[in-house]
Amino acid sequence: MAKHVVxxxxxxxxxxxxxxxxxxxxxxxxxxxxEFFALNNRCPHRGGSLCQGRQTGLVESDGPGNYRYSRxxxxxxxxxxxxxxxxxxxxxxxxxxxxxxxPYTVSVQPGTRLVAGPYVAxxxxxxxxxxxxxxxx
Amino acid sequence: xxxxxxAIDCDVHPTVPDMKALLPYLDDFWRETVEERGINSLxxxxxxxxxxxxxxxxxxxxxxxxxxxxxxxxxxxCDRWQAGIAICNCxxxxxxxxxxxxxxxxxxxxxDWVVKEWLDRDPRLRAxxxxxxxxxxxxxxxxxxxAKDRRFVQILVLAMQETPLGRRHLWxxxxxxxxxxxxxxxxxxxxxxxxxxxxxxxxxxxxxxxSHTQAFQSQVASLVCExxxxxxxxxxxxxxxxxxxxxxxxxxxxxxxxxxxxSEVPWVDRSPAEIVRDHVRLTIQPFDAPGDPDQxxxxxxxxxxDAILLYASDYPHWQxxxxxxxxxxxxxxxxxxxxxxxPLATYDRLRSS
Amino acid sequence: xxIEVRQPQLGAxxxxxxFDCDIHPKSSLEDLRPYLSNRWWDYLQTYGQRQRHGYVKGxxxxxxxxxxxxxxxxxxxxxxxxSDLDFMRQQHLDFxxxxxxxxxxxSPTGQGEQNDELSAxxxxxxxxxxxxxxxxxxxxxxxxxxxxxxNSEMSCAEIRKRAGDRRFAHVLFLSRTSELLGKRRYWPIxxxxxxxxxxxxxxxxxxxxxxMSSTGWPSFYIEEITExxxxxxxxxxxxxxxxxxxxxxxxxxVLIEAGFAWIPALGWRLDQNWKRMKDEVPHLxxxxxxxxxEHFWVSTQPMEExxxxxxxxxxxxxxGWDKILFASDYPHWDxxxxxLALPPSLSExxxxxxxxxxxxxxxxxx
Numbered sequence: 112m113a114k115h116v117v118x119x120x121x122x123x124x125x126x127x128x129x130x131x132x133x134x135x136x137x138x139x140x141x142x143x144x145x146e147f148f149a150l151n152n153r154c155p156h157r158g159g160s161l162c163q164g165r166q167t168g169l170v171e172s173d174g175p176g177n178y179r180y181s182r183x184x185x186x187x188x189x190x191x192x193x194x195x196x197x198x199x200x201x202x203x204x205x206x207x208x209x210x211x212x213x214p215y216t217v218s219v220q221p222g223t224r225l226v227a228g229p230y231v232a233x234x235x236x237x238x239x240x241x242x243x244x245x246x247x248x
Numbered sequence: 249x250x251x252x253x254x255a256i257d258c259d260v261h262p263t264v265p266d267m268k269a270l271l272p273y274l275d276d277f278w279r280e281t282v283e284e285r286g287i288n289s290l291x292x293x294x295x296x297x298x299x300x301x302x303x304x305x306x307x308x309x310x311x312x313x314x315x316x317x318x319x320x321x322x323x324x325x326c327d328r329w330q331a332g333i334a335i336c337n338c339x340x341x342x343x344x345x346x347x348x349x350x351x352x353x354x355x356x357x358x359x360d361w362v363v364k365e366w367l368d369r370d371p372r373l374r375a376x377x378x379x380x381x382x383x384x385x386x387x388x389x390x391x392x393x394x395a396k397d398r399r400f401v402q403i404l405v406l407a408m409q410e411t412p413l414g415r416r417h418l419w420x421x422x423x424x425x426x427x428x429x430x431x432x433x434x435x436x437x438x439x440x441x442x443x444x445x446x447x448x449x450x451x452x453x454x455x456x457x458x459s460h461t462q463a464f465q466s467q468v469a470s471l472v473c474e475x476x477x478x479x480x481x482x483x484x485x486x487x488x489x490x491x492x493x494x495x496x497x498x499x500x501x502x503x504x505x506x507x508x509x510x511s512e513v514p515w516v517d518r519s520p521a522e523i524v525r526d527h528v529r530l531t532i533q534p535f536d537a538p539g540d541p542d543q544x545x546x547x548x549x550x551x552x553x554d555a556i557l558l559y560a561s562d563y564p565h566w567q568x569x570x571x572x573x574x575x576x577x578x579x580x581x582x583x584x585x586x587x588x589x590x591p592l593a594t595y596d597r598l599r600s601s
Numbered sequence: 602x603x604i605e606v607r608q609p610q611l612g613a614x615x616x617x618x619x620f621d622c623d624i625h626p627k628s629s630l631e632d633l634r635p636y637l638s639n640r641w642w643d644y645l646q647t648y649g650q651r652q653r654h655g656y657v658k659g660x661x662x663x664x665x666x667x668x669x670x671x672x673x674x675x676x677x678x679x680x681x682x683x684s685d686l687d688f689m690r691q692q693h694l695d696f697x698x699x700x701x702x703x704x705x706x707x708s709p710t711g712q713g714e715q716n717d718e719l720s721a722x723x724x725x726x727x728x729x730x731x732x733x734x735x736x737x738x739x740x741x742x743x744x745x746x747x748x749x750x751x752n753s754e755m756s757c758a759e760i761r762k763r764a765g766d767r768r769f770a771h772v773l774f775l776s777r778t779s780e781l782l783g784k785r786r787y788w789p790i791x792x793x794x795x796x797x798x799x800x801x802x803x804x805x806x807x808x809x810x811x812x813m814s815s816t817g818w819p820s821f822y823i824e825e826i827t828e829x830x831x832x833x834x835x836x837x838x839x840x841x842x843x844x845x846x847x848x849x850x851x852x853x854x855v856l857i858e859a860g861f862a863w864i865p866a867l868g869w870r871l872d873q874n875w876k877r878m879k880d881e882v883p884h885l886x887x888x889x890x891x892x893x894x895e896h897f898w899v900s901t902q903p904m905e906e907x908x909x910x911x912x913x914x915x916x917x918x919x920x921g922w923d924k925i926l927f928a929s930d931y932p933h934w935d936x937x938x939x940x941l942a943l944p945p946s947l948s949e950x951x952x953x954x955x956x957x958x959x960x961x962x963x964x965x966x967x
Contacts, residue, residue, distance in 0.1 A: 299878065300877045300878050301874065301877060301878065407816065408815050408816045409816050409817065410816075410817050411816070411817040411818065412814060412816050412817055412818070412819050412820075412824075413816070414820075415820065438815075441817065442811065442812050442815060442816070442817060443811060443815065444815055445781060445815050445832070445835035445839075446777075446809065446811055446812065446813060446814050446815050446828070446831065446832045446835065447777065447778055447779075447780065447781045447782075447809055447811065447832055447835050447836055447839075448779065448780040448781050448784070448809075448811065449781075450781060450835070450838070450839055450842070451783070451784070451839075451842070451843055452842045452843070452881055452882055453878065453881055454838075454842050454871065454874045454875055454878055454881055454882060454889075455781075455783075455835075455838040455839055455841075455842040455871075457874055458834075458838050458867070458870050458871055458874060459815065459834075459835055459838070461831075461834070461866075461867075461870065462814075462815055462831035462832070462834055462835055463814070463815045463816050465827075465828070465830070465831045466814035466815065466816050466819065466824070466828060466831060467816060469819065469823075469824045469827050469828065470816075470819055470820075470824060473819070473820070473821050473823055473824050474820060491866070491870055493865075493866040493869060493870070494863060494866045494867075494870075496862070496907070496912065497830070497860070497862025497863045497866060497905070497916065498827075498830070498862075498863065500860075500862055500905045500906060500907045500912075500913070501827055501830055501860050501862065501903070501905065502823075502827045503906070504903065504905070504906040505823050505826055505827055505903075505935075506823060508665065508934070508935070509665045509822060509823045509826075512665065512821055512822055512823055513821060513823060521908065534870075534873060536866055536869040536870035536873055537869055537873070538865070538869050538919075543919070546915055549909075549912070550907075550912050550915070552908065552909070566877060567873075
């Protein structure tokens, strides 16, 4: 697996997401409150484009009639059939042990390291002043 | 108790000859009411008395009715078909009345009649408590009253009600059932609060009878979606006379939608198919089967559970010919489970009595 | 996010052209205006539609996503899902190589409207607009004959207007009719459809004016969408048992979006009871399952998903490989991607039948 620069940190403000092409794969990168996560854009159910889905919170329950809403923005729902995936882990909510959106490791690297280091820069021009989002894929 | 090989017949039907039979079990006021208002019969059109399905011709007595006496029923079900135990589900139409008080009184009388004329007459018989669904408090009262007699092993409701069965205003009934270790038995039939299909009244009895499977589908969906099994994890549900083969296809659709729409009912914490396999059982007659035994075996595969089927003859309804109580094509390896083990596992009171 | 990153699968161009039996183009009331009289236009502006449920807009079982549509189907240029033909081509028709699509407009069409005359006026307008606003601009899109099905006389008039017009694929009903479909009141419509050489398409939804199920009103949207298969079971049984196919041996019915896994079990149950109670229905000359086999087609969407995929193949086998028609349901959320919806183990021959062969034979577009 190689590391790929997909965006400058400033390109993906907190609460937003961005689609990137990495190694021929569509990967969606999320910024959750300053932390970055990346998932394969293709929904494991039937291939919907996750980046076009809605980010929402986690809906759980203490029992019938109770709706407990937490972690706003940390769940991505496929724009097609609505399957819910935990952005942090890729796990699906309907079948957490067997179904998940494939996650990728993401890190933030300062420009200085990227200019000098062996990372593959995709279409994102890198300058030493900025931090960059790097996906391992 | 059953011997090692004796089957448990989970669905047989005592026939009430007419309202006169219930008079001894009514108090003065209600006895007078029956006479004064000419309430002669509560037979329902779910089983038109002379329709072929309602009873095999050979079982009809001189008045054209079958199963009017315990001895008649046990001769067929227990002696000929070798059930060690048979569970009586009385379908007399007390569930169709609108007056809550009348319904409660007549239902009490019906349950008392079942005790006197059936349970007391043969130790092999058990019964379901007919529940007056017209009023939830009365329903709970009746469960509490009858549960004292441990020969009552289940509570019984008809498949078509005023609201889907999962609705929360009915939950005290399930609380009582769970408390007493009584499964909720849902039997084909209707209280006729609505047309018997969601699109109106069928012209012919054949489609009328076929329509009950639709009600079972709606009820299973309701019980799961409303969270009845989340709230009452000890509750079991038995679908009586449902037809069986509708279940797999229904679960596929239901579970598929759940995966996308889960957040509407987040207390449904696993696939509906899993919940149903854990909590719901089905009696095998009728078994809406293809003609081909290989296909039957495939259909059984689709159920994905060895534990889900319960033996029943559905006597005196005419669902099969001769003595073919277990449909051809059901693998022999499953027979003992269906005939004995699954019923025992489902009915707590059969194990402990 | 406007980036369309999904690429057609390799070999898509070599694939047989796809017949999509269920597309929902979205027209607006404004679109229909040229085809409505002032009387009915004014009426709609003032009193609006009333369709046997209580809301002016929206539904008492709210959908799980806005307009029940895929979130990525809102055109980037604005407008509602499936309102923009260019975007529909880009995202769906051209993307998948759809050779023919059958339009089943859901609103505004006036179907199920409490007022028969308004329903008929809107049906006419919806049909005119399907031709002018959609088919003329992209002849791949075939129209449905929208009818005010609760009034059979008015429905027949509309069907007869369209008879012989090869731009129409089938006559459209919604599934929640106020009576079971086999009832006599609908027979004149079947007669007109057969005369016109058109199948009947029955698409789920509508409002019957009765509770959502035979045991009252469920609470949840998930129950509503699950229940469609149950109500179609009732109508299919009705059509068969009432003897509609004895009276109209040429009649063909396409069941759209109701699922299909329930078909074999319904046939078995009806057969079982018919064997013992034939005397009730002397007008039936054959077993119910035979009528089921011969006169009904099913759309694939929403594709059945079983824990064991082989079980779905079993059911498809039992229904008959020639009775299954591909449908996408574009742009709805429970959409089936043509490339991915069918069980992967199907033979090329079967896939081709489902993608186009069966629909070609049924609709006879060429």
